[in-house]
Amino acid sequence: MQSxxxxxxxxxxxxxxxLLRGKLIxxxxxxxxxxxxxKFLTPSAKKYANQISLSDxxxxxxxxxxxxxxxITFLHDLGQRLILKxxxxxxxxxxxxxxxxxxxxxxxxxxxxxxPMLFHPSNIRxxxxxxxxxxxxxxWVPTKMEDGRTIAIRAFGSRTVHIIAGNVPTVSAASxxxxxxxxxxxxxxxxxxxxxxxxALIQTMMEMEPQHPITKHxxxxxxxxxxxxxxxxxxxxxxxxxIIAWGGFNSIKYISRYLQPGIDLIxxxxxxxxxxxxxxxFQDDQTLYTVAQRAAIDVGAFNQEACLNSRIMYVQSGTTxxxxxxxxxxxxxxxxxxxxLPSHVSTPPKIFNETLKDDIEGIRLDDDFYHIYGGxxxxxxxxxxxxxxxxxxxHRLCSRVVNLVPVDTIDTALQSVNSYTQTxxxxxxxxxLQIRDILPLYGVQRVVSLGFAANASMATPQDAIExxxxxxxxxTDEKSVL
Numbered sequence: 001m002q003s004x005x006x007x008x009x010x011x012x013x014x015x016x017x018x019l020l021r022g023k024l025i026x027x028x029x030x031x032x033x034x035x036x037x038x039k040f041l042t043p044s045a046k047k048y049a050n051q052i053s054l055s056d057x058x059x060x061x062x063x064x065x066x067x068x069x070x071x072i073t074f075l076h077d078l079g080q081r082l083i084l085k086x087x088x089x090x091x092x093x094x095x096x097x098x099x100x101x102x103x104x105x106x107x108x109x110x111x112x113x114x115x116p117m118l119f120h121p122s123n124i125r126x127x128x129x130x131x132x133x134x135x136x137x138x139x140w141v142p143t144k145m146e147d148g149r150t151i152a153i154r155a156f157g158s159r160t161v162h163i164i165a166g167n168v169p170t171v172s173a174a175s176x177x178x179x180x181x182x183x184x185x186x187x188x189x190x191x192x193x194x195x196x197x198x199x200a201l202i203q204t205m206m207e208m209e210p211q212h213p214i215t216k217h218x219x220x221x222x223x224x225x226x227x228x229x230x231x232x233x234x235x236x237x238x239x240x241x242x243i244i245a246w247g248g249f250n251s252i253k254y255i256s257r258y259l260q261p262g263i264d265l266i267x268x269x270x271x272x273x274x275x276x277x278x279x280x281x282f283q284d285d286q287t288l289y290t291v292a293q294r295a296a297i298d299v300g301a302f303n304q305e306a307c308l309n310s311r312i313m314y315v316q317s318g319t320t321x322x323x324x325x326x327x328x329x330x331x332x333x334x335x336x337x338x339x340x341l342p343s344h345v346s347t348p349p350k351i352f353n354e355t356l357k358d359d360i361e362g363i364r365l366d367d368d369f370y371h372i373y374g375g376x377x378x379x380x381x382x383x384x385x386x387x388x389x390x391x392x393x394x395h396r397l398c399s400r401v402v403n404l405v406p407v408d409t410i411d412t413a414l415q416s417v418n419s420y421t422q423t424x425x426x427x428x429x430x431x432x433l434q435i436r437d438i439l440p441l442y443g444v445q446r447v448v449s450l451g452f453a454a455n456a457s458m459a460t461p462q463d464a465i466e467x468x469x470x471x472x473x474x475x476t477d478e479k480s481v482l
């Protein structure tokens with residue numbers, strides 16, 4: 001396999017083509033700076049503005065000549081070709097991600113190695129059947145109504161744009177699988193901190209079967225967000241029906257300006273995650289060490305780059321002198337567990353946030369208010385509050401830094417979550433069962449056993465919505481009784 005995704009060694013610039021419905025475009029004319037200093041060349045999106053969207057929606061009919069099982073087989077065949085050591089496109093994506101991503105090479109390597117698992121037939125079949133119902137994708141499903149009418153319902157794919165996040169490479173793979181499984185026409189806008197993974201996936205697809213209907217309904221390109229001259233012509237109902245956007249507050253707010261009747265916005269907003277640990281964690285030393293190990297995984301997986309990583313942990317240690325001492329002991333054990341996680345799970349961050357470092361050093365000597373374990377060598381840190389409030393810079397916690405907050409009752413923890421909270425990891429399981437009906441009322445979107453926050457599945461809702469169902473158009477055929 002000859003890769004067109006090569007790095008020019010003398011200039012340290014990567015070439016990223018436009019892939020347009022099976023067509024490879026390589027007239028590189030624009031240079032962009034990725035995050036963390038990476039640079040890449042790409043063709044001008046404006047030059048191909050009239051070719052990017054699907055001009056004739058009836059051309060999606062070829063997707064309906066395929067059964068869902070044929071689509072699943074195609075995706076499985078693609079997954080078999082995503083072996084990192086054998087795929088030059090993915091190798092180039094990994095090399096660029098090592099420069100542009102916030103993840104370290106060790107964590108990135110593990111992430112790329114797991115990509116084929118996402119494309120396994122059982123995973124895709126489960127996702128489509130549990131979240132939509134394969135019968136609705138394959139046929140018109142009749143329903144008898146109370147007034148005697150028969151309504152047949154079918155889920156159709158949409159013309160979509162995916163504004164994907166680059167914090168973890170699996171976002172590109174999951175977005176591709178969701179789009180193909182719902183028979184969508186998909187345009188993927190590349191992120192600057194991972195501008196090559198989606199390209200590598202679709203270029204592998206093009207090499208595998210360039211004329212396949214799935215290939216002909218996937219496009220991938222980069223343009224700098226905020227190019228209103230280009231975007232105002234592009235984001236129109238005659239071109240696009242659904243925008244699936246991952247991103248921070250400003251990017252989601254910005255893309256909202258293009259919404260109008262006929263365009264639906266599906267967002268995966270910026271979230272924070274937390275943990276709630278009950279008093280049972282302190283029942284004996286072995287339990288405390290086990291809880292610390294599980295908590296460390298929720299903090300350190302993906303080097304705390306994902307929304308699902310815990311940043312604040314509310315611990316029912318009590319706020320008495322003895323309770324604070326118990327929490328300080330737990331903080332020491334948690335710090336040890338965090339820095340000793342295996343390198344394929346977590347490593348010291350590539351870049352430690354300088355503002356956060358100043359925040360930590362600013363409170364390091366305030367022993368009456370905070371005890372800090374670690375953080376001197378940019379390896380991560382555990383901040384133990386000595387009273388029942390988090391640090392005032394909790395919104396900046398990253399780089400494997402977590403804040404432990406003592407509470408007397410679980411109610412204090414419940415009142416600390418809100419609609420910005422995505423995942424809450426809980427110990428013990430009995431406590432999770434006790435509060436899982438209350439947490440959603442405060443805005444929590446996902447409840448997991450402590451230690452399993454990073455064990456996400458494509459076959460579940462995300463951010464308290466059903467993205468697969470929303471990517472579809474739900475059409476009714478109504479037969480009335482005369």
